[in-house]
Amino acid sequence: MSRFFSKQGLKSYTPGEQPKQMDSLSKLNTNESPYPPSPAVQKVLQEFDYEQLRLYSSPTMSTCKEAIAMAYGVKPEQILVAGGSDEALAFIFMAFFDQNESIAFPDITYGFYQVYADLFGIPTNQIPLENDFCINPNDYKTQTGAIIVANPNAPTGIALSTDQIQGMLEENRDRLLVVDEAYIDFSENRTMLPFINQYDNLLIVQTFSKSRALAGSRLGFVVGNEALIQDLETIKFSFNPYNIDRISEQICIASMQDDAYLQETVSAIKNTRVRFVNELQKLRYTVLPSEANFVFAKYPTMDGKMLYNRLKQDGILVRHFDVPRIADFVRITIGTDDQMDQFIQIIQNYR
Ligand SMILES: *Cc1c(COP(=O)(O)O)cnc(C)c1O
Numbered sequence: 001m002s003r004f005f006s007k008q009g010l011k012s013y014t015p016g017e018q019p020k021q022m023d024s025l026s027k028l029n030t031n032e033s034p035y036p037p038s039p040a041v042q043k044v045l046q047e048f049d050y051e052q053l054r055l056y057s058s059p060t061m062s063t064c065k066e067a068i069a070m071a072y073g074v075k076p077e078q079i080l081v082a083g084g085s086d087e088a089l090a091f092i093f094m095a096f097f098d099q100n101e102s103i104a105f106p107d108i109t110y111g112f113y114q115v116y117a118d119l120f121g122i123p124t125n126q127i128p129l130e131n132d133f134c135i136n137p138n139d140y141k142t143q144t145g146a147i148i149v150a151n152p153n154a155p156t157g158i159a160l161s162t163d164q165i166q167g168m169l170e171e172n173r174d175r176l177l178v179v180d181e182a183y184i185d186f187s188e189n190r191t192m193l194p195f196i197n198q199y200d201n202l203l204i205v206q207t208f209s210k211s212r213a214l215a216g217s218r219l220g221f222v223v224g225n226e227a228l229i230q231d232l233e234t235i236k237f238s239f240n241p242y243n244i245d246r247i248s249e250q251i252c253i254a255s256m257q258d259d260a261y262l263q264e265t266v267s268a269i270k271n272t273r274v275r276f277v278n279e280l281q282k283l284r285y286t287v288l289p290s291e292a293n294f295v296f297a298k299y300p301t302m303d304g305k306m307l308y309n310r311l312k313q314d315g316i317l318v319r320h321f322d323v324p325r326i327a328d329f330v331r332i333t334i335g336t337d338d339q340m341d342q343f344i345q346i347i348q349n350y351r
Contacts, residue, residue: 013115016319026342028333029317031154031183031294033213035268035336038261040254041214045247052246059241064249067256068221072193078223080232081252083243085182085207085220090116092203092222095235096176097122101145106135108326110154110180129325133288133296134158137168147172150180152187155321155331157290159190166192169199176228178203183292185211185266186273190291193223200225210293211266212255217248219255269293269334276332276340283347288329298328302350314346 001008016030036042065076082088093116097103102123105113117124127139133156140147147168152159169177181204184191192204203224209215222232236243244252255262273295277287280297287297299307307330308320319331334340 007119010118011115013112017317019317026316026335026339028294028335028339028343029319029331030215031210031292031331031333032215033210033265033269033293034334034339035213035265037213037217037251038255038258040258040261041251044250044254048247048250055246057242057244057246057249059237061244061249064221064244064252064256067253068223071256071259072223074193074196074223075226077226078196078229080222080229080236081244082220082222082236083240083248084209084218085180085205086112087218087243088205088220088222089113089178089180091232091235091239092178092205093117093120093122094239095231097146099123103146103148104140104143105148106153108133108153108156108323109148110150110182113148129153129156135160135164137164137171140168141171144175146176146178148178148180150182151190151192152183152291154183154292155294155319155326155329156288156296157183157292157294158288159187159291162190162192162195166195169195169202173201176201176203178205180205182207182210183294185262186270186293187291196224200227203228208252208255211262213265214251214255217251219244219248219252272337272340273334275337276334276344279340279344283344294331294333296326296329296331298330299347299350304328304330307350310350311346316343316346 019025061081062076064081065079068079069076082091089112099121102125103117104125104127107126107128114124125143130136135149135153165179179192181191192202196202203222205222206220208217208219277295280287285297285299287295298304304320304327308318311318
């Protein structure tokens with residue numbers, strides 16, 4: 001650290017490893033898709049005219065917004081496009097939270113919420129999950145300030161129902177509720193998108209990184225009431241008006257227009273998840289009920305760190321979080337059937 005750094009003590013986010021040598025490793029640690037993006041995305045890249053890069057990209061992203069609006073039955077004015085949902089979350093923190101009121105989120109959830117809170121100087125209120133790792137909506141009633149929940153939650157994979165989230169919106173009418181739907185496409189109809197016209201305190205964040213297999217393109221979006229979105233646009237235009245580059249803009253549209261491919265790959269991953277969980281349970285693993293493209297699991301005779309290391313030696317990379325309550329677990333991204341069969345074969349010899 002230099003003596004000029006103004007954020008002494010800031011704890012930044014620790015991303016999952018991105019190893020340089022991938023050949024021998026089965027990479028199941030960052031919830032990327034095992035499948036390529038839509039063929040329509042490949043076509044965009046093959047036909048992209050590089051000379052266009054001379055010009056700035058669109059600051060309004062209206063073509064992307066139209067494509068997203070069409071796919072989800074919302075209005076373009078209800079959408080903000082961001083460089084990954086991480087940037088979307090950063091805009092939300094900047095627009096709606098300040099040092100005067102703490103934001104509430106579960107003690108076990110996506111690590112970036114605490115990181116952004118620290119970066120922007122926002123106090124937080126971490127609310128413990130139940131013993132079974134579920135969110136209890138009643139725990140949020142007595143608090144003040146905005147609420148953030150990931151649904152399905154990460155790294156547990158457990159989802160709240162739309163009824164439960166609607167209950168939270170009703171109970172907390174004057175508090176903003178941000179629902180991070182990074183894994184929603186792998187869930188059983190849990191999206192809150194149908195509720196955005198009914199609740200002016202609801203913001204939904206989604207990403208192209210998981211179900212759309214576009215983690216490398218950095219695309220995400222926010223859906224909400226028009227006034228909320230206008231505020232986010234104000235922040236975006238005060239920070240980086242050209243946040244989406246010209247190539248990603250075209251990729252965004254192509255991916256959104258290919259719903260069939262999304263459904264096909266998501267359903268393949270869900271089928272693999274069911275098979276994989278079944279095999280893990282046969283081997284006496286505890287597996288939390290996942291509605292995401294990963295599972296959170298623990299072995300009775302090995303702690304999470306040991307299991308992580310053992311798997312790494314055997315060429316499989318998973319994610320371990322060295323934090324209380326979940327130190328015994330590892331998070332395993334669902335890959336192809338072949339990858340998961342190989343995984344099961346390897347752990348069969350573990351004692
Ligand atoms: C992966 C993930 C994100 C971030 O996704 P990007 O769009 O790649 O920035 C956001 N929230 C949760 C819960 C995630 O797991």
